[in-house]
Amino acid sequence: MTENSVTDNSWGGPAGRVSPRLAKNALRNWRERLIEGLLFCMAAVSVLTTLGIVYVLVKESIIFFQHVRIVDFLTDTRWTPLFDDAHYGILVLISGTLVSSAVALAVAIPVGTIIAIYLSEFATARVREVAKPILEVLGGIPTIVFGYFALMVVTPLLQRVLPELPGFSLLSAGLVMGVMIVPYVSSLSEDAMRAVPMSLREGAYAMGSTRLQVALKVVVPAATSGLAASYILGISRAVGETMIVAVAAGMQPNLTFNPMEPAATITSFIVQVALGDLPHGSIGYLTIFAAGLTLLLITLTLNVIGLWMRKKYREHY
Amino acid sequence: MVQQDKTADIHAVIRRGKRWDYLFAAIGLICLAFGLLTVLVLVGKMGLEGLDRLSLDFFTSYPSRRAANAGILSAWVGSVLVMLVTAFAAVPLGVGAGVYLEEYAKKNWVTDIIEINITNLAAVPSIVYGLLALGIFVYQFGFGGSILSAGLTLALLILPIVIVATREAIRAIPGAMREGSMALGATKWQTVRYHILPYSMPGILTGIIIGLARAIGETAPIITIGALTFIAFLPPLPLVEGAGLFDWVMSPFTVMPIQMFNWTSRPEEAFQINAGAAGFVLVVMTLGMNALAIWLRYRLRKNIKW
Amino acid sequence: MNPNQHPYPVKAEARKLNFFYGLVQALKAIDMPLYERQVTALIGPSGCGKSTFLRCFNRMHDLYPGNRYEGEIVFHPDNTNLLSTEVDPIEVRMRIGMVFQKPNPFPKSIFENVAYGLRVRGERNRRVLDDKVEQSLKDAALWNEVKDRLKDMAFNLSGGQQQRLCIARALATDPELLLFDEPTSALDPIATASIEELMHDLKKRVTILIVTHNMQQAARISDHTAYMYLGDLIEFGKTDEIFIKPRDKRTEDYITGRLS
Numbered sequence: 044m045t046e047n048s049v050t051d052n053s054w055g056g057p058a059g060r061v062s063p064r065l066a067k068n069a070l071r072n073w074r075e076r077l078i079e080g081l082l083f084c085m086a087a088v089s090v091l092t093t094l095g096i097v098y099v100l101v102k103e104s105i106i107f108f109q110h111v112r113i114v115d116f117l118t119d120t121r122w123t124p125l126f127d128d129a130h131y132g133i134l135v136l137i138s139g140t141l142v143s144s145a146v147a148l149a150v151a152i153p154v155g156t157i158i159a160i161y162l163s164e165f166a167t168a169r170v171r172e173v174a175k176p177i178l179e180v181l182g183g184i185p186t187i188v189f190g191y192f193a194l195m196v197v198t199p200l201l202q203r204v205l206p207e208l209p210g211f212s213l214l215s216a217g218l219v220m221g222v223m224i225v226p227y228v229s230s231l232s233e234d235a236m237r238a239v240p241m242s243l244r245e246g247a248y249a250m251g252s253t254r255l256q257v258a259l260k261v262v263v264p265a266a267t268s269g270l271a272a273s274y275i276l277g278i279s280r281a282v283g284e285t286m287i288v289a290v291a292a293g294m295q296p297n298l299t300f301n302p303m304e305p306a307a308t309i310t311s312f313i314v315q316v317a318l319g320d321l322p323h324g325s326i327g328y329l330t331i332f333a334a335g336l337t338l339l340l341i342t343l344t345l346n347v348i349g350l351w352m353r354k355k356y357r358e359h360y
Numbered sequence: 361m362v363q364q365d366k367t368a369d370i371h372a373v374i375r376r377g378k379r380w381d382y383l384f385a386a387i388g389l390i391c392l393a394f395g396l397l398t399v400l401v402l403v404g405k406m407g408l409e410g411l412d413r414l415s416l417d418f419f420t421s422y423p424s425r426r427a428a429n430a431g432i433l434s435a436w437v438g439s440v441l442v443m444l445v446t447a448f449a450a451v452p453l454g455v456g457a458g459v460y461l462e463e464y465a466k467k468n469w470v471t472d473i474i475e476i477n478i479t480n481l482a483a484v485p486s487i488v489y490g491l492l493a494l495g496i497f498v499y500q501f502g503f504g505g506s507i508l509s510a511g512l513t514l515a516l517l518i519l520p521i522v523i524v525a526t527r528e529a530i531r532a533i534p535g536a537m538r539e540g541s542m543a544l545g546a547t548k549w550q551t552v553r554y555h556i557l558p559y560s561m562p563g564i565l566t567g568i569i570i571g572l573a574r575a576i577g578e579t580a581p582i583i584t585i586g587a588l589t590f591i592a593f594l595p596p597l598p599l600v601e602g603a604g605l606f607d608w609v610m611s612p613f614t615v616m617p618i619q620m621f622n623w624t625s626r627p628e629e630a631f632q633i634n635a636g637a638a639g640f641v642l643v644v645m646t647l648g649m650n651a652l653a654i655w656l657r658y659r660l661r662k663n664i665k666w
Numbered sequence: 667m668n669p670n671q672h673p674y675p676v677k678a679e680a681r682k683l684n685f686f687y688g689l690v691q692a693l694k695a696i697d698m699p700l701y702e703r704q705v706t707a708l709i710g711p712s713g714c715g716k717s718t719f720l721r722c723f724n725r726m727h728d729l730y731p732g733n734r735y736e737g738e739i740v741f742h743p744d745n746t747n748l749l750s751t752e753v754d755p756i757e758v759r760m761r762i763g764m765v766f767q768k769p770n771p772f773p774k775s776i777f778e779n780v781a782y783g784l785r786v787r788g789e790r791n792r793r794v795l796d797d798k799v800e801q802s803l804k805d806a807a808l809w810n811e812v813k814d815r816l817k818d819m820a821f822n823l824s825g826g827q828q829q830r831l832c833i834a835r836a837l838a839t840d841p842e843l844l845l846f847d848e849p850t851s852a853l854d855p856i857a858t859a860s861i862e863e864l865m866h867d868l869k870k871r872v873t874i875l876i877v878t879h880n881m882q883q884a885a886r887i888s889d890h891t892a893y894m895y896l897g898d899l900i901e902f903g904k905t906d907e908i909f910i911k912p913r914d915k916r917t918e919d920y921i922t923g924r925l926s
Contacts, residue, residue: 071547078549079464085456086465089523090477092516096488099495154391161388165381168731174392176654181395183570183650184402185577187617188639191624192402195409195632222398246770246832249724250783250839251760253377255384260782265773276483283485285580286617290624310487310580317490317584323499331584335491339484346483350476373788374756 100339103332110326116333122296122307124330125316131330133337135298139213139306143288144281146217146302147224151277154221155228156270162229163236164258175230182226190290193219198291211293211305220287228277235269236262268355275349279342285310309338403643410637418637422592423619427630432638434591435619438507439576439645441595441608442615445511446518446575451568454519455557458526458564463552482520489517490584498585505586507595508609513581518571525567529560562660566653573649577642579617588612590622616642674701677742677843677873678723683749684736685718685727692718694897695737700843702742705865705874707888707905709881711920715897716877720845723748723875724762725755760787763836764845768852769828771820771835776812779820779831783839798838806834807864826857833864837872844868846876850883862887881921885909893917 108116111131119132158178162171198215202208208215239262247261263270293305294315307315313331321328421431457474465471493513503509533556541551557564595611596603614622620642623635678700685693692715700706708716718727725748727733738747741758748758771779780799781789789795799816803809808830812823820831829849836844846865850858865874865887878884884891885905892902893914901908901917912918 075547075549079460082456082460082464085453086460086474088453088516089457089481089519090474092481092492092519093477095496096484096492099492100488103495154394157384157388157391158395161385161392165385165388177392177396177399179654180647180650181399183573183577183646184399185579185617185642185646187577187579187621187624188402188406188643191620191635191639192398192405194624195636196401196405222395225395240770242766242768242770243772245726245729246764246766246835247772247782248729249726249759249764249766249845250786250835251374251756251758252786253374253381253756255380256377256786258384260785261772267773279483279485283487285485285487286621289580290621310485313487313491314580314583317494317586332491332495335488339488342483342485342488343480346480349483350479370757370760370787373786374754374760376788377756377786 096339100332100336103329104336106324107326107329107333110329111333120298122298122312125319125327129326131333132298133309133334135296136307136309136312136334137337138298138300139288139292139296140282140308140310142300142302142306143213143217143220143292143308144278146214147220147281147284148274148278150218150221151224151228151281152274155225155273155277156232158225158229159232159236159273160258160263163233164254164262178226178229181222182230184223186223186284186286187290189219189223190216190287193287193291205303208303209293209305211291212303213288213292213299213306214302216288216290216292217302219291220281220284223284223287224277224280227280228273231273231276232266232270235266235273238269239265268352272349272352275345275352279345279349282345283310283338283342285314289314309334403640403647406636406640406643408636409633410635410640413633413637414640423590423614423622424592427628427634430623430631430634432616432619432641434594435614435616435638436641437594438591438613439615441507441613442510442514442582443572443576445507445609446514447568447572449512449515450518450522450571453515454522454568454571455526455564457519458523458530459552459556461523462527462530463548463556478520478523482524485580486517486578487580487584489513490581492516493581493585503610505588505612506610507613509585510582510587510613510615511609513585514575514578517578517581518575521571521574522564522567525570526560526564529563529567530556532563533559562656566657566660569649569653569656573646573653576615576649577617577646579621582615582618583621587614587618590614616645674704675742676700677702678748679740679742680719680722680737681740682737683719683722683739685715685722686734686736687718688732692897693722696899698892698899698902700873700875701890702873703869703871704889705869705876705887706890706892707884708875708877708892708894709879709884709920710894710900712879713896714894716892716894717847718897719894720847720875720877723843723845724759724764725749725753726764728755760839761841762843762845763839763841764847765829765832765836765849767848769825769832771823771828771831774820775817776820776823776831777816780834780838782835787839799834802834802838803831805837805868806830807860808834824857826853826860829853829857829861830864833861837868841872843873843875846874846878848877848879851879858883881909893920895920 116131116133119130120134121130122132122135123130162174166174193215197219198208198210198212201215243261243265244257247257252260288308289311292308292311294307294311295305297304297306299306312334316327316331418431419436420433421429422433424430461471461474490513493509497503497509497512498505537555537559538551541555591612591614595608595613598605598608616638620635620638623631623638676699680696680698683693683696684691696719708719710716721727722735722739727735735749739749740746741748746753772782777799780802781795784795784798800809803812808827811827820828823831850861853861862883868874876888888905890903891905891908893900893908895916901912901914908917909921912921
């Protein structure tokens with residue numbers, strides 16, 4: 044742009060200095076920036092939390108792994124960190140975690156999915172209005188209460204059918220954990236199915252489909268990645284759940300894949316150690332950080348997969 | 361004739377399809393009823409079990425070696441105080457972060473990281489927060505197993521819930537509201553302060569209540585920071601007997617779920633009864649808070665029509 | 667209107683049809699025949715009730731609570747009121763196909779999309795399915811474009827191809843009546859032309875009812891046209907008569923207002 048074109052401006056040539064009445068107000072500007080900075084710091088606390096978690100777990104784990112070889116940690120089949128003959132085979136805790144989670148998911152995934160399909164495709168608005176708060180309530184019950192329930196109600200009930208079931212078992216802890224996870228699975232799955240556009244359903248109904256056909260042949264396939272995400276987040280809940288297994292599964296480390304036995308999980312081991320009085324910095328104290336790091340890595344992997352899948356179904360529609 | 365056969369065939373197919381419809385609807389209802397039944401049995405079992413113990417004494421007594429004399433005084437006071445600290449930390453942080461992300465944040469990688477981080481934190485097991493608190497609050501900062509440590513831990517735990525609720529409430533406000541305010545010469549902060557926050561307050565409040573209901577029932581992270589299970593005293597009252605205004609935050613404590621856990625893990629049946637009673641009180645507290653939140657949200661949906 | 671006075675047999679006929687969305691009346695006492703193997707177009711300004719009317723024929727309104735029909739749509743040769751509470755909407759939809767405004771292929775392969783209606787009807791014989799899918803895709807003028815990738819996801823097709831796939835899907839079950847709800851409004855002119863051509867061929871074997879707000883389209887493809895306004899059927903007649911010398915002033919205003 045040349046000088047000429049500016050002076051050609053019919054509004055009377057180039058503007059002079061900014062009139063003081065329109066100039067930037069330094070004080071106001073400064074205050075606004077201060078507030079924005081403050082709010083940013085608040086948002087950054089969540090990042091600090093993550094950094095803090097990683098820092099604490101990694102720092103203590105590094106000291107732990109100076110005492111225990113990683114190979115032993117990953118392959119030893121005994122977990123006796125508090126004994127004189129100490130062994131640190133995390134597999135023992137992982138087996139308990141896997142079995143209780145598997146039992147929980149065997150309940151939560153089918154029941155949660157059925158409820159989600161029912162609420163999204165079958166139920167009338169009124170049923171939905173009643174059912175969803177009930178599920179929310181179920182999801183809001185403290186886990187310690189579920190633990191009590193597993194120990195005092197479910198185990199005695201199961202023992203009538205399975206007389207050889209011990210007082211503490213992965214089975215009853217897992218079953219109750221499954222009930223606890225149902226609302227997570229059902230609400231995320233329902234969200235995924237509701238995101239399926241109505242036009243797809245209308246298309247299927249217009250072909251003469253029944254409700255179940257629409258649900259299973261069109262809506263569920265369209266919502267697959269969302270359903271998968273809900274299952275994965277359900278798994279992550281099960282793996283990280285603490286109090287139910289701490290109360291109802293017994294806390295003895297036990298390398299087993301039999302749900303009828305009592306066993307410790309990663310989480311219940313941490314609780315057990317925390318309940319005792321371990322000196323800060325002792326090897327027993329350090330084990331819980333190594334166990335915690337393992338837990339975090341497992342759940343983090345699951346969450347990343349889950350989030351990625353959720354993003355996938357959002358992109359679709 | 362062939363046509364006839366075919367229609368008869370289709371009728372049969374439709375009949376079969378409809379039978380499956382009914383069957384599935386029945387299964388769906390059974391699954392829902394199963395959820396409802398669990399809630400009822402759970403609350404009922406604890407209520408019945410603990411009925412004998414649910415008297416005024418139960419609320420005004422300290423825990424005791426003798427089950428019949430034991431109460432939840434230190435536990436419920438502890439829960440209330442921890443919630444106070446939690447709310448005090450989580451509300452400004454959560455709301456501030458939510459406002460920043462919705463109203464201020466530019467679309468860049470820093471914002472992306474914060475957002476991904478929040479969704480991720482929401483799914484970190486609560487016991488991991490306990491380990492964080494053990495390493496940072498208890499030892500690094502030297503807060504010990506105090507009300508302050510517990511409150512801050514739970515605040516971090518519910519931060520994602522408060523942030524997400526804040527963002528959703530703010531997002532529901534139409535852009536025209538902002539433009540209207542800015543067009544009158546308001547600054548961004550004035551717009552937030554006088555329009556965005558007041559309009560989104562009910563939604564934010566709902567999120568805060570749900571977050572606190574979650575926090576009050578949390579057990580694992582508090583066990584990890586070393587809360588004691590047997591506390592026969594209350595934290596010092598502020599400004600009484602030489603105590604400072606904030607001495608109570610550094611006091612050892614116990615909370616409802618820990619008290620319940622402690623009683624549940626005792627072999628004597630008498631303590632199980634106490635556990636039932638404590639559990640009943642705890643469930644009433646959390647369900648009460650959840651019900652309040654659900655009601656608030658319901659009312660909110662009815663009242664505001666943009 | 668007496669069907670016997672007309673050279674074509676009647677396939678379906680609305681009689682005193684009222685329709686309500688909750689308390690809002692969307693259709694007011696509509697009387698109108700659909701002639702067999704003819705294309706009937708519904709035109710009118712947005713919100714006039716033309717889509718609502720179309721969706722009465724396959725009882726789509728049953729999917730949402732609070733909707734209510736009054737009056738009759740008599741379907742031939744059964745001579746049955748489709749709106750009767752004793753009629754099963756699924757049976758209705760088995761015989762009356764529909765193509766929607768926006769292409770809505772299912773999240774399945776091209777083959778499975780076309781085979782869907784047959785599977786819903788309990789057809790399991792692979793040979794029958796293969797033949798029928800091929801025939802329907804040919805009828806929908808899509809076969810040559812997709813015959814080598816029947817296993818591909820339907821989403822990968824272009825918009826016009828998706829819409830033809832939806833037509834093939836509807837044709838696979840040999841419907842007696844096909845409902846088109848603004849089938850080309852989401853498509854570009856070339857895809858639109860191919861769909862219009864297709865409809866022209868289809869009327870040899872199926873009765874067609876089409877909603878369109880493109881009057882040239884109605885003029886090009888339909889044999890009969892109905893003009894609707896605010897839930898009323900203002901005028902119904904042969905397309906050339908409606909467009910050349912409408913009897914009702916309102917029809918004329920609409921047609922000339924838009925065409926001039």
